[in-house]
Amino acid sequence: MIPSDWYNIVPDLPAPPPPPLHPGTRLPIGPEDLAPLFPMELIGQEVSGERFVPIPQEVLDVYRLWRPTPLIRAHRLEKELGTPARIYYKYEGVSPAGSHKPNTAVPQAFYNAREGVRLLTTETGAGQWGSALAFACAQFGLECRVWMVRASYDQKPYRRSLMQVYGATVHPSPSPVTGAGSKVLADDPDSPGSLGIAISEAVEVAGATSDARYALGSVLNHVLMHQTVIGEEALAQLPEMPDLVVGCAGGGSNFAGLAFPFLREKLAGRIGTVFRAVEPAACPSFTRGAYAYDFGDAAGFTPLLKMHTLGHTFVPDPIHAGGLRYHGMSPLLSHMYELGLFEAVTRAQNECFAAGVRFARTEGIVPAPEPTHALAETIAEALRCKESGEEKVILTALCGHGHFDLGAYDRYLAGELDDYSLPQERIDRALAELPG
Amino acid sequence: MIPSDWYNIVPDLPAPPPPPLHPGTRLPIGPEDLAPLFPMELIGQEVSGERFVPIPQEVLDVYRLWRPTPLIRAHRLEKELGTPARIYYKYEGVSPAGSHKPNTAVPQAFYNAREGVRLLTTETGAGQWGSALAFACAQFGLECRVWMVRASYDQKPYRRSLMQVYGATVHPSPSPVTGAGSKVLADDPDSPGSLGIAISEAVEVAGATSDARYALGSVLNHVLMHQTVIGEEALAQLPEMPDLVVGCAGGGSNFAGLAFPFLREKLAGRIGTVFRAVEPAACPSFTRGAYAYDFGDAAGFTPLLKMHTLGHTFVPDPIHAGGLRYHGMSPLLSHMYELGLFEAVTRAQNECFAAGVRFARTEGIVPAPEPTHALAETIAEALRCKESGEEKVILTALCGHGHFDLGAYDRYLAGELDDYSLPQERIDRALAELPG
Numbered sequence: 001m002i003p004s005d006w007y008n009i010v011p012d013l014p015a016p017p018p019p020p021l022h023p024g025t026r027l028p029i030g031p032e033d034l035a036p037l038f039p040m041e042l043i044g045q046e047v048s049g050e051r052f053v054p055i056p057q058e059v060l061d062v063y064r065l066w067r068p069t070p071l072i073r074a075h076r077l078e079k080e081l082g083t084p085a086r087i088y089y090k091y092e093g094v095s096p097a098g099s100h101k102p103n104t105a106v107p108q109a110f111y112n113a114r115e116g117v118r119l120l121t122t123e124t125g126a127g128q129w130g131s132a133l134a135f136a137c138a139q140f141g142l143e144c145r146v147w148m149v150r151a152s153y154d155q156k157p158y159r160r161s162l163m164q165v166y167g168a169t170v171h172p173s174p175s176p177v178t179g180a181g182s183k184v185l186a187d188d189p190d191s192p193g194s195l196g197i198a199i200s201e202a203v204e205v206a207g208a209t210s211d212a213r214y215a216l217g218s219v220l221n222h223v224l225m226h227q228t229v230i231g232e233e234a235l236a237q238l239p240e241m242p243d244l245v246v247g248c249a250g251g252g253s254n255f256a257g258l259a260f261p262f263l264r265e266k267l268a269g270r271i272g273t274v275f276r277a278v279e280p281a282a283c284p285s286f287t288r289g290a291y292a293y294d295f296g297d298a299a300g301f302t303p304l305l306k307m308h309t310l311g312h313t314f315v316p317d318p319i320h321a322g323g324l325r326y327h328g329m330s331p332l333l334s335h336m337y338e339l340g341l342f343e344a345v346t347r348a349q350n351e352c353f354a355a356g357v358r359f360a361r362t363e364g365i366v367p368a369p370e371p372t373h374a375l376a377e378t379i380a381e382a383l384r385c386k387e388s389g390e391e392k393v394i395l396t397a398l399c400g401h402g403h404f405d406l407g408a409y410d411r412y413l414a415g416e417l418d419d420y421s422l423p424q425e426r427i428d429r430a431l432a433e434l435p436g
Numbered sequence: 437m438i439p440s441d442w443y444n445i446v447p448d449l450p451a452p453p454p455p456p457l458h459p460g461t462r463l464p465i466g467p468e469d470l471a472p473l474f475p476m477e478l479i480g481q482e483v484s485g486e487r488f489v490p491i492p493q494e495v496l497d498v499y500r501l502w503r504p505t506p507l508i509r510a511h512r513l514e515k516e517l518g519t520p521a522r523i524y525y526k527y528e529g530v531s532p533a534g535s536h537k538p539n540t541a542v543p544q545a546f547y548n549a550r551e552g553v554r555l556l557t558t559e560t561g562a563g564q565w566g567s568a569l570a571f572a573c574a575q576f577g578l579e580c581r582v583w584m585v586r587a588s589y590d591q592k593p594y595r596r597s598l599m600q601v602y603g604a605t606v607h608p609s610p611s612p613v614t615g616a617g618s619k620v621l622a623d624d625p626d627s628p629g630s631l632g633i634a635i636s637e638a639v640e641v642a643g644a645t646s647d648a649r650y651a652l653g654s655v656l657n658h659v660l661m662h663q664t665v666i667g668e669e670a671l672a673q674l675p676e677m678p679d680l681v682v683g684c685a686g687g688g689s690n691f692a693g694l695a696f697p698f699l700r701e702k703l704a705g706r707i708g709t710v711f712r713a714v715e716p717a718a719c720p721s722f723t724r725g726a727y728a729y730d731f732g733d734a735a736g737f738t739p740l741l742k743m744h745t746l747g748h749t750f751v752p753d754p755i756h757a758g759g760l761r762y763h764g765m766s767p768l769l770s771h772m773y774e775l776g777l778f779e780a781v782t783r784a785q786n787e788c789f790a791a792g793v794r795f796a797r798t799e800g801i802v803p804a805p806e807p808t809h810a811l812a813e814t815i816a817e818a819l820r821c822k823e824s825g826e827e828k829v830i831l832t833a834l835c836g837h838g839h840f841d842l843g844a845y846d847r848y849l850a851g852e853l854d855d856y857s858l859p860q861e862r863i864d865r866a867l868a869e870l871p872g
Contacts, residue, residue, distance in 0.1 A: 138798075361574040364532030407593070
């Protein structure tokens with residue numbers, strides 16, 4: 001019932017995605033440019049032309065701890081909405097780290113361990129990715145060091161504890177143990193940190209240590225491919241094919257993981273499903289960004305990626321859906337959006353939390369702030385069906401639980417959450433700094 | 437795959453358990469004594485002589501949100517221990533509230549709603565039971581008011597938030613809204629509260645309101661019976677019968693829920709399984725308590741229950757397994773312990789957390805502090821098997837996750853947790869205050 005292969009959508013697309021470019025030469029980067037940071041197997045998967053990549057037995061042995069994940073019909077939510085729509089959710093919060101992130105953390109740790117790597121480094125904002133990688137490293141005897149944005153490190157001590165229970169070392173970022181962190185601390189000893197700084201620290205340590213590598217939790221092709229276990233399972237579990245697939249999108253791995261197997265069926269003409277990515281109104285890269293070459297990180301260390309971006313200097317307002325606060329978007333998804341393969345919409349913070357509370361009171365699960373965006377869109381669609389009488393089948397990605405986000409729910413219930421308007425001039429200013 | 441009936445073990449026992457007594461008359465209590473607090477259906481189940489009680493369809497419709505729960509073989513833990521034992525765990529942490537408690541909260545809310553009750557009241561310590569009842573009340577349109585011990589209310593704000601997300605009203609106890617609470621506050625405005633005070637407040641409001649009732653999360657026969665869904669599912673899921681069943685015991689509903697269906701098979705001579713309850717060393721009612729009539733609450737409001745007790749005035753040391761900090765024990769389990777149907781052992785706090793960390797790093801799930809007691813015993817047994825070469829089959833109850841307990845793991849990892857020795861004189865002093 002767990003799929004035996006990951007699905008690589010690239011060879012099924014009508015046109016290949018544009019390649020990443022070296023920021024100096026503006027030429028496509030090669031494997032040698034990535035070798036200091038990633039193991040060869042993942043570099044190969046990043047550019048693979050194979051439609052299916054077998055999941056190694058050692059990875060399946062770990063997936064079995066929580067996969068297959070449940071696919072549940074939201075009977076109680078449907079009833080409360082009074083909708084003729086039939087709503088299904090695929091729930092990834094049963095994983096050890098509580099989200100879909102372990103689906104890629106586990107194979108990343110496995111391939112690194114198989115190639116003799118001893119230490120993995122990474123950054124984490126809210127902590128979902130860091131705890132997934134810490135768990136995965138524990139499974140394969142790898143050391144794990146996580147640079148966690150200091151503001152989150154201080155505000156979310158339980159996420160830090162979770163990584164430590166799994167045996168990882170967690171540094172508040174900026175940290176004095178790297179050159180990049182020391183430099184920031186010298187200027188501002190009280191710096192709250194940022195994802196950009198944390199990436200710099202994790203990359204610095206991985207690059208300077210021969211038996212260390214770096215791991216990324218979204219955006220890249222191989223990450224999206226690992227997440228297709230979600231959609232493959234859902235395809236097999238669903239008693240009827242969806243008219244609409246809805247998922248939230250930050251870097252894009254959750255939406256892609258659910259959607260790609262269904263998109264394969266659509267590209268082959270077997271289903272007529274509509275696909276819809278939901279972004280936070282505070283960070284709308286598909287809907288209000290440019291499609292352009294930009295850096296993946298704030299500091300400008302990465303290759304140039306052609307993607308929907310608000311500009312690498314754009315700093316999103318502090319919505320609680322930390323996993324959706326990313327200036328860019330997966331280059332593969334960006335390319336597919338340009339091909340017209342899916343829609344994108346935005347939802348504002350308060351209506352997302354309202355959807356989360358409504359879902360918790362009917363279906364029981366308290367969702368993480370990220371998937372409440374998909375739930376808000378799902379509920380809106382179900383209410384449109386109530387008006388029209390359409391018996392639409394909706395499938396939504398419930399990519400994690402909110403057990404570590406109850407402080408945000410508290411603030412929502414107290415009426416203290418902001419929706420943050422995003423003036424066009426803020427986007428224009430950041431886009432003006434796109435690399436030449 | 438979800439059982440259609442709850443299993444009532446009472447008619448299968450060689451002797452019936454002693455009845456609860458009225459504290460004034462010392463005569464067995466009747467249904468009329470309980471009617472102000474519980475709906476008639478639950479009073480009937482409390483004294484039922486039927487071996488099987490059908491689970492109502494409305495309850496099954498809610499159970500389906502997370503049941504059947506997974507039964508998982510702990511391959512990775514076995515390998516790390518190097519044991520020939522085969523270890524299985526039944527995981528109840530996938531429920532909306534994160535523990536086995538919703539198994540009884542849901543039917544309790546359902547029967548109350550069906551009998552026209554509008555409001556359920558209860559107390560909660562660490563918050564597991566309160567959040568389970570809040571969830572259940574949301575499913576049947578009941579109002580829910582929870583008195584939460586103030587020390588926990590202040591220390592565990594996320595558990596409070598969870599109840600509020602489900603729509604419950606949460607009062608820190610002692611509260612000014614009841615007579616019992618006001619009296620305590622008048623004496624000590626800074627009282628940290630206790631479970632005994634919180635029970636008094638919840639019972640006072642239920643008793644004084646015609647369409648309100650009170651709900652209890654463990655100890656009583658009907659609560660234990662509702663939990664047998666755990667064991668019935670495990671019986672059907674296991675590929676081989678266990679040689680040993682291990683569960684932690686506070687009030688007893690978790691241990692009973694897993695064990696009773698297997699005990700039925702043993703009483704019928706079909707299996708030779710050994711059963712073992714694990715208590716915290718800081719609160720050892722089976723192993724160091726008296727078997728005597730005592731009050732169920734600290735204040736002495738309840739009927740007298742014949743049970744293993746450390747005395748209703750005994751105040752356990754503040755171990756983090758809040759669900760095991762109860763001076764008494766289920767009267768039904770106490771009776772069965774006297775009949776020699778199972779064993780009981782104790783485990784101290786630090787070895788329990790060590791087992792929890794070991795489990796998290798191999799199997800991924802971070803266990804709540806309560807089931808780490810069963811895991812510590814399971815690991816000890818598996819290591820005994822390593823010595824002896826026995827291929828024992830061990831089944832353990834993993835009754836909840838520790839996502840709200842990571843502060844306790846933090847303290848364990850920092851070496852700050854106490855094991856608390858329990859001098860015999862403290863037990864003797866409390867037992868000297870047993871009623872008449």
